Amino acid sequence: MTSVVAVDLGKTGCRAMLWNTADSSRAVSSVAGAPGLAAPDGVAAARTAVCAAVGPLLRESGGARPDAVLVGAAGAASAPAAARSLVAALLEDLPVREAAVTSDAVTAHAGALGGRAGVVLAIGTGSVAVGIGADGTYARVDGWGPLLGDDGGGARIGTAGLRAALRAHDGRGPATDLLDAAAGRFGDLERLPATVGRDGNPARTAASFAPEVARAADAGDAVASAIVRDAAADLAETALAAAGRITAGGGPLPVAVTGGLTGLGPALTAPLTAALTGSGLPLRLTPPLGDPLDGARLLALDRATPHASLVVRVRRTTASPPPPTPATPPASA
Secondary structure, three states, rough: OOOEEEEEEEEOOOEEEEOOOEEEEEEEEEEEEEOOOOOOHHHHHHHHHHHHHHHHHHHHHOOOOEEEEEEOOOOOOOHHHHHHHHHHHHHHHHOOOHHHHHEEEHHHHHHOOOOOOEEOOOOEEOOOEEEEEOOOOOOEEEEEHHHOOOOOOOOHHHHHHHHHHOOOHOOOOOOOOOHHHHHHHHHHHHHHHHHHOOOOHHHHHHOOHHHHHHHHHHHHOHHHHHHHHHHHHHHHHHHHHHHHHOOOOOOOOEEEEEOOOHHHOOOHHHHHHHHHHHHOOEEEEEOOOHHHHHHHHHHHHHOOOOOOOOOEEEEEEOOOOOOOOOOOOOOOO
């Protein structure tokens, strides 16, 4: 019997699932996320989050010793040394035979397309497109963070909505329902900059306003509609750039769109779909087959997918630590 732990470690939340061939249960343990492996102390924060999510699963299973843990972590693509450090730390902390780390965009790709070639556009607080060709070619487009990229992502939409609200508040911009929406969500607009930065993660706070922008767009607000249309155009540009850099291997190239921002509904998805299907490229839009946890599980079990070279794996050569217990909290670096 093979058992693995799949982990989806994002900047907002960390989810873990213990999976084995004899149990189809999909019980998920969730804790707060980490700022990303590329951030200062990113490895320590990731280590703490993963252990906090995985520990309860191991305890509830009676002290299981899984064969492997695979983590899809935000920031892993731009910080390979940090990914290797996290692998080593997890082998110290968890009773597994193998630890592996890859980008959360890679696990999202594997889950959405079942480990096959194609393009996955992942949109949440940020945005990134990952393309993997039939010949193993790899393309990552955007995912550069809220300051330098993540075009069309939730933080960009929310920030644009808040900027429009402040412009209307100042009398520098057109009237918009976003003014009342921002005041209703964040309070006194004179204090909005401090409010957005209060929790130390302004991108996440700004992204929480994206649904308000979509609702205003659905209601016909011209300013909000323009923001969402521009975001859809940016996201389509990102996906098409990835598609142009890989080979399909015959037939249309599958493209799947995943992530929490798809929940904004037709205000975003309709213009995005229109831009992709009208691009002239041989693309086939497909619904996601699974989520990043499915992708992490697949990559933990299967080394023959086109994603294999993107995963940092280390096999244990010494005795494994005991399973975590309530009296032994997750270790921190």
